[in-house]
Amino acid sequence: MRKIGIILITVMLIASLFTGCAASGNPAPAASTEAAAKWPDKKPFQIIVPFKTGGDTDFHARTYAKYLEPILGTSVVVVNVDGANGSAGSIQVRDSKADGYTALFFHDSMLMNKVVEVSDFAHEAFDVAATGIMDNSYILAVNAKSPYKTLEDLINAAKATPGKLNYASSIGGYTYYVGRQLEELTGTDFNIVDAGGGTDRNAALLAGKIDTNVNPYGIMKPYIDSGDFRVLAVFSENRSDLFPEVPTAKEQGYNLIAHRAYFLSFPKGTDPKIIDKVSAAMEQVSKMPEYATDIAKAYSVEPAYMNTADTKAYLDGAMKEFEAAKDMILK
Amino acid sequence: MESLIIGAQAILNPLCMLMILFGVTLGIIFGAIPGLSATMALALFLPITYSMSPVAGVVLLVSLYIGGISGGLISAILTRIPGTPSSVATCFDGYPLTLKGQGPKALGVGIVYSFIGTIMSTVVLIFMAPLLAKVAINFGAYEYFAVAVFSLTMMAGLSGKSLVKGLISGFLGCIFATVGMDSIGSVQRYTFGSTQMMSGFNILPVLIGMFAISEILITAEESRHAAKMETIKVDIKGIKGFGFSWKEFFEQKWNALISGVIGIGIGILPGIGGGVANVLTYGVIKNRSKYPEKFGTGVIDGIVASETSNNAAIGGALVPLLSLGIPGDTVTAMLLGGLTIQGISPGPLMFTEHVDIVYAIFLTMIIGAVAMLFIEFYGLRVFAALLKIPKYYLLPGIFLFCVIGSFGVSNRMFDVWTVLLFGAMGYVFNKLEIPGSPFILGFIIGPLMEINLRRGLMFSQGNFMPFLTAPIAAVFLVAALVSIALAARKNIRNMRKTA
Amino acid sequence: MKGQFIKKYSGLITGTSFALFAIAYLVGSLFIRRNKAISIGAEFIPELYGSILLFLAVCLIYQGIKAAKDFVPGEAEAGTKKDTKNVLLTFALIIAYVVLMQLMGFVFSSILFLVLMSMLLTPTDTKRNYLALVIYSVVLSVGTYYLFRNVMYIPLPVGIIFGA
Structure with a gap:
């Protein structure tokens, strides 16, 4: 009997605690438009990164968060929800409340995940806000001890020995797709192998276990600086301002472009006013010189802002491209 | 020497010293509380270092790392619940000692050998990092496959009474690790169409379940019967120094050396980490011991093996990180992230371009190890006093932290459910007298073996021969065969003895 | 009495459960998507593990049968009553x-x-x-x-x- 009494008292105690909290902490939600106009209303804005702390996506999200805070006038909290190559975090955001306080920071892999059937949805399940960074620093590098001086040298060698040169990438990943495109474009046949993530591939290239691989410049930078690796091409429209000595693949006669957009998206049904507000803030950040210095120092990329409509168009285009190449990616 | 001075200039200031003290203390706390781990401590503090100076940031992270790996021994010895994956094997002999009333001695041994392990690996890191990196780089898929196979044969040594049961435990570990997305083609395996299952089971919740939750359930079995619940008596006043004699210290010199070397080796090879180092080393030390039957009843050899090797793995893991820019596990991956964000990219030029950072890390490890020694030494009495808290308060509280810790791994509820699943499994294992440590080995090494087998076959385009003709790989495969043969011989002998 | 029965056949029961689990796991491996690009696919290792576990389970059953034959019904352990x-x-x-x-x-x-x-x-x-x-x-x-x-x-x- 006494036991029950105690439990009752506990429950009441807790209940009173909660009503107290509710009264002070959370004001009753007003009409949605009014709430949207007030957003962010000093409430913390949570950005979900679908990868672990310490990676490139995490870095870009946190750098953005740092500069967004003073502009939005509220705390911007980055939360890492990793798993299933980014799908776990995406699902969490997709299923959260569309009140503008939760957003997802992800990149093109969201689309690739749908193509390789890791997830069954892509950007169409979200209200896309804007793109903050466009990484077009994808480069192709070889060991400096190898005889290949230009992209053409490598292609010719690959043609001479089909299926012999090792090109490293994770099957079904973005650089795998780039490698397959290169094969199609030049009519060559590489031996595509898995040699782990970006940093593992550096070691493999250094030890001569693989012949070439494609990665963002930032990942290979230490080895390029030390003279261990030779960069043959960057897969972008124009040369990068950060490493202007590297010729594009295009100017060497191979029209291949690779890029990855880091964009912010909200759960479906978020008030457009909120999305506009965030997009405008992101545009402001992308123009800040100290922001540009930060990302150049860490990952050798330049800021590139795309507004909501452009981002949507870009993602739709990319999705179409990936879908068309589905057989090639899944081979 | 000059570099040492540069490093010293960078960190010998009040701010950095405070950072070390703070980092090590907090690391120990995170390590000591089951559920929270060194990995979590780093994940939480990494974003905070973004806005610090590079030296201060890296000093804090390394201090957390050292404290976190060592702190796990406290709960392992006092409650048989490992504080972190790195101290699972510390429970095996640490807790029996506590039951005998020698808890403080066990703690003393653990603390001293954590210190020795850290210092050993730091010395190796300082003097041999570039050399070892050159060796490590020659390890490709064939070699890693062979190392993995060799490590898996250690399951036999960890099996205890029944070899069959030990192997079942080990292969169940391998089997549960296959759940989720396949590491090469992102093919789904045993996910039953659930996206949550696609990322598979994370090692941390699995270990929390197997070793912490099962322990709570075992206590529940006996707790009603008051006679069994006597709080363990710990004599604090009687201990001098670290609670063990110089004679015992010198008796352990070979054990410590071997454990240190294995720990460093495992640390250097990417993908294995301290979680395996302690269990594997425990198996090795037990096998070479003159009295293997005493292991598990409370001999300090077991604590020496576990605690020396897990801290030695720290220095080992920093070798490929600093000299090649390759992170071997989640913790070093976060350190890499922390450095990258500061515009420092570890790699071939690290030792020439960023001497200050490199030596700041070396010095932090040494000073951090000393700090750890003192903090834990003076904390010893506090830890032992924690045992006075009745278990019916302590265990529910521990469970609360297990929930927070597993939730914090990826900030999702799925990992909490994982804890429950493996908690139930750990309890059943206990009932059936199936040892848990081979399971860990299988869970971590199994995927390593698979991925390298398949990568190797991609390189060789389907040919198995390179696995046998690559010299390093061949050596490890032969060693694996020898290890299996020895285990088989021992098992047959045991059978004859009992028959 | 029931306790005695479980004790007598414990090896047998455990072995059989693991064998069933191994078979279920092997059946599950049939549902793994095949990929021609890679020489051994994602299903190979699960098949290997499943077979090994099945073999070990059979060993356990064998030991269990032997143990059941030699089983001497003893006194129920006094004192430690498991709750x-x-x-x-x-x-x-x-x-x-x-x-x-x-x-x-x-x-x-x-x-x-x-x-x-x-x-x-x-x-x-x-x-x-x-x-x-x-x-x-x-x-x-x-x-x-x-x-x-x-x-x-x-x-x-x-x-x-x-x-x-």
Whole structure:
């Protein structure tokens, strides 16, 4: 009997605690438009990164968060929800409340995940806000001890020995797709192998276990600086301002472009006013010189802002491209 | 020497010293509380270092790392619940000692050998990092496959009474690790169409379940019967120094050396980490011991093996990180992230371009190890006093932290459910007298073996021969065969003895 | 009597359960998507593990049969009475706690859990100090919630009911 009494008292105690909290902490939600106009209303804005702390996506999200805070006038909290190559975090955001306080920071892999059937949805399940960074620093590098001086040298060698040169990438990943495109474009046949993530591939290239691989410049930078690796091409429209000595693949006669957009998206049904507000803030950040210095120092990329409509168009285009190449990616 | 001075200039200031003290203390706390781990401590503090100076940031992270790996021994010895994956094997002999009333001695041994392990690996890191990196780089898929196979044969040594049961435990570990997305083609395996299952089971919740939750359930079995619940008596006043004699210290010199070397080796090879180092080393030390039957009843050899090797793995893991820019596990991956964000990219030029950072890390490890020694030494009495808290308060509280810790791994509820699943499994294992440590080995090494087998076959385009003709790989495969043969011989002998 | 039976055939029962698990696992491997690009696919290793486990389970069954033959029914172990009911209750409580957390949030469910769990684990002859227990539970739950959610930004569940 006494036991029950105690439990009752506990429950009441807790209940009173909660009503107290509710009264002070959370004001009753007003009409949605009014709430949207007030957003962010000093409430913390949570950005979900679908990868672990310490990676490139995490870095870009946190750098953005740092500069967004003073502009939005509220705390911007980055939360890492990793798993299933980014799908776990995406699902969490997709299923959260569309009140503008939760957003997802992800990149093109969201689309690739749908193509390789890791997830069954892509950007169409979200209200896309804007793109903050466009990484077009994808480069192709070889060991400096190898005889290949230009992209053409490598292609010719690959043609001479089909299926012999090792090109490293994770099957079904973005650089795998780039490698397959290169094969199609030049009519060559590489031996595509898995040699782990970006940093593992550096070691493999250094030890001569693989012949070439494609990665963002930032990942290979230490080895390029030390003279261990030779960069043959960057897969972008124009040369990068950060490493202007590297010729594009295009100017060497191979029209291949690779890029990855880091964009912010909200759960479906978020008030457009909120999305506009965030997009405008992101545009402001992308123009800040100290922001540009930060990302150049860490990952050798330049800021590139795309507004909501452009981002949507870009993602739709990319999705179409990936879908068309589905057989090639899944081979 | 000059570099040492540069490093010293960078960190010998009040701010950095405070950072070390703070980092090590907090690391120990995170390590000591089951559920929270060194990995979590780093994940939480990494974003905070973004806005610090590079030296201060890296000093804090390394201090957390050292404290976190060592702190796990406290709960392992006092409650048989490992504080972190790195101290699972510390429970095996640490807790029996506590039951005998020698808890403080066990703690003393653990603390001293954590210190020795850290210092050993730091010395190796300082003097041999570039050399070892050159060796490590020659390890490709064939070699890693062979190392993995060799490590898996250690399951036999960890099996205890029944070899069959030990192997079942080990292969169940391998089997549960296959759940989720396949590491090469992102093919789904045993996910039953659930996206949550696609990322598979994370090692941390699995270990929390197997070793912490099962322990709570075992206590529940006996707790009603008051006679069994006597709080363990710990004599604090009687201990001098670290609670063990110089004679015992010198008796352990070979054990410590071997454990240190294995720990460093495992640390250097990417993908294995301290979680395996302690269990594997425990198996090795037990096998070479003159009295293997005493292991598990409370001999300090077991604590020496576990605690020396897990801290030695720290220095080992920093070798490929600093000299090649390759992170071997989640913790070093976060350190890499922390450095990258500061515009420092570890790699071939690290030792020439960023001497200050490199030596700041070396010095932090040494000073951090000393700090750890003192903090834990003076904390010893506090830890032992924690045992006075009745278990019916302590265990529910521990469970609360297990929930927070597993939730914090990826900030999702799925990992909490994982804890429950493996908690139930750990309890059943206990009932059936199936040892848990081979399971860990299988869970971590199994995927390593698979991925390298398949990568190797991609390189060789389907040919198995390179696995046998690559010299390093061949050596490890032969060693694996020898290890299996020895285990088989021992098992047959045991059978004859009992028959 | 029942205890004796389980004891006699324990090896056999365990072995059979593992064998069944291994077979289920092997059947499951048939559903793994095949990929022609890679020489050994994602299904190969599960097939290998499954077969090994099946073999080991058969060994265990064999040992179990032998042990059952040699089995000498002994006295039931005196003294250590195992309280299986309490284990099941504890486990049920843990599950309820996790379910409840998603509904009512971390703080509320934790307080309830701590109180009930302590009561389950308290020895029958120990006098309970309810006041201390409630204070302990409330302080620990609220304290950890504040520390981890507001200081370290781990988004512990707030629950559906109070999550407005």
